[in-house]
Structure formats: structure tokens, C-alpha cells
Amino acid sequence: GENVEQHPSTLSVQEGDSAVIKCTYSDSASNYFPWYKQELGKRPQLIIDIRSNVGEKKDQRIAVTLNKTAKHFSLHITETQPEDSAVYFCAAPLTGTASKLTFGTGTRLQVTL
Amino acid sequence: SAVISQKPSRDICQRGTSLTIQCQVDSQVTMMFWYRQQPGQSLTLIATANQGSEATYESGFVIDKFPISRPNLTFSTLTVSNMSPEDSSIYLCSVALAGGPNEQFFGPGTRLTVL
Numbered sequence: 001g002e003n004v005e006q007h008p009s010t011l012s013v014q015e016g017d018s019a020v021i022k023c024t025y026s027d028s029a030s031n032y033f034p035w036y037k038q039e040l041g042k043r044p045q046l047i048i049d050i051r052s053n054v055g056e057k058k059d060q061r062i063a064v065t066l067n068k069t070a071k072h073f074s075l076h077i078t079e080t081q082p083e084d085s086a087v088y089f090c091a092a093p094l095t096g097t098a099s100k101l102t103f104g105t106g107t108r109l110q111v112t113l
Numbered sequence: 114s115a116v117i118s119q120k121p122s123r124d125i126c127q128r129g130t131s132l133t134i135q136c137q138v139d140s141q142v143t144m145m146f147w148y149r150q151q152p153g154q155s156l157t158l159i160a161t162a163n164q165g166s167e168a169t170y171e172s173g174f175v176i177d178k179f180p181i182s183r184p185n186l187t188f189s190t191l192t193v194s195n196m197s198p199e200d201s202s203i204y205l206c207s208v209a210l211a212g213g214p215n216e217q218f219f220g221p222g223t224r225l226t227v228l
Contacts (some may be wrong), residue, residue: 014184036217042127044156045218089155099144099209100171103156 002027002095006104013080013098021107023090024072033073034101035064036089044089048075080111115140115208117220125226126196133192134223136206141186144209146217147179151202162189162206196227 003026013019023033041062050057050064050073057064063076077084087106094100116139126132136145145162160181161169168181183189193200206220 032215036219043221046216046218049216094158094171099215100146100158100161102158105155 002030002092002102003069004090004092004102004104006090006107008107009105010108010110012110012112015080015082017080017096019075019080019084019111021075021088021090021109023092024070025092027073027092027095028068028071029095030092032093033064033066034091035075036091036103037086037097039050039086047088072085073105077109080109082111082113085109085111086100114216114218115142115210117206117208117218119206119220119223121223122221123224123226125228128197128227130196131192131194132196132225133190134204134206134225135216136191136220138208140188140210141167142208142210143186144182144217145189146207146209147181147189148205148207148219149202150222156205159191159204162191167194193225196225198227201225201227 006023031052035047036044036046037047048059048062048064050066061078066073087108089106090104091101094102118142120135129223134139147159148156150156154205158171159174164183180192203222205222207217209215209217
């Protein structure tokens, strides 16, 4: 089935710097790639997603890029703030399905002052 | 998005017992899913709750252990049966508002501890 690998597992950046998290997937037919943010003790929240017909999508300080040839997509957070500290998960559709998701292992982002 | 609630929010149970978790949505949704998130881990899909028919389980999960109901388009239950300490986890429901590759939104989760 679809396999999603996520790197790094932990990331520490200074406030104001940028953070980049990368995921690779195995199924070339995958066409939807969401990113979730999970704060401690809270539910995962969808923060941005991208579909395979575009290469980049931006929402204020957050952007996602997709490279279909290389089968990877990345989350970019610019001008990081302490409230960006959380665990971030990427996801992709399970092989052969349109609606089920398989998740990456997560990246714990810490933004230090 | 939709407003999703889960009951209970947390519970502590004895091994060998069963717990039923409820998921309620404030609007009709096409797809409902159940996930497990073990401490410090990622989310693993348990099953898709199908309205009016049996749930569709992912590899490693079986109906006898995790029976699921979905009597209508806004409500689903997940039962964790014959619990053991290894079942200690957070259980989350999620919904998709339309079919196909669409956004999934998560409920607040149920934190289960099995002693």
C-alpha cells in the first residue's frame, strides 16, 4: 500500500526563521496531500493541502510544494512564531482509494525565542 | 468544516471489559473514519464507518475487536472489545464532507487507558 515517509522527526528553529518538513510517497497515482498540525493534547487540524494538478499552494506564512516526478511534497513555514510549535503530520491517500488517508510519522517542531 | 464531538473524552477501564465511543457531527457527512493514535505516535486508520452497511476495516484491525456502527449520516460508534493494556490509546473519529480526495476533519479524540 501507499507508504509516506516524513523527515525530520524533530526540528528546532529560532523564532523568525523558516522551517521545512518533507514527505515522500510511493504511489504515483496519489493526488491529494494534506498537512495537519497537532498541538499537545489537541486534535489534528488541517492547515493546508495540495492537489496533484498544482505545484505550490500558499496561505499566509504556510506553503506546500509538490514535486510529482520525485514523489515528494514539503511544508514551508516562514517567520516562525512560538505558537507554531506542534507536531506536524503529512498524509496521502491509501493506494487504490480516493478518501482514506495514510499519515507520515510526524515532525515535532519547536520554535525557540 | 463541521462541528464534531466525541464521548467520552477520556476513560480508564479494566482489562477484559469493552468501551463504546460515540462520534456526533452537526451536519450530514459522506464519510466517517476511525483512527487510533498511540502515545507519541502517528495516526493509524482503523476502519471506514459505512452508513447502513458493515464497516470496512484496514489490515490489522478486525470487526470482533473493533465493532463499528453508523446508523445515520451524522453518528457513529466504535467499540473497543475485550480490552488489554495495549489498547491504551487515543481514538479519533474523522469526517469528510464529500466523497473523493477531500479534507478530513477530526473529532477531539477519546483518551483510553486500560489497566
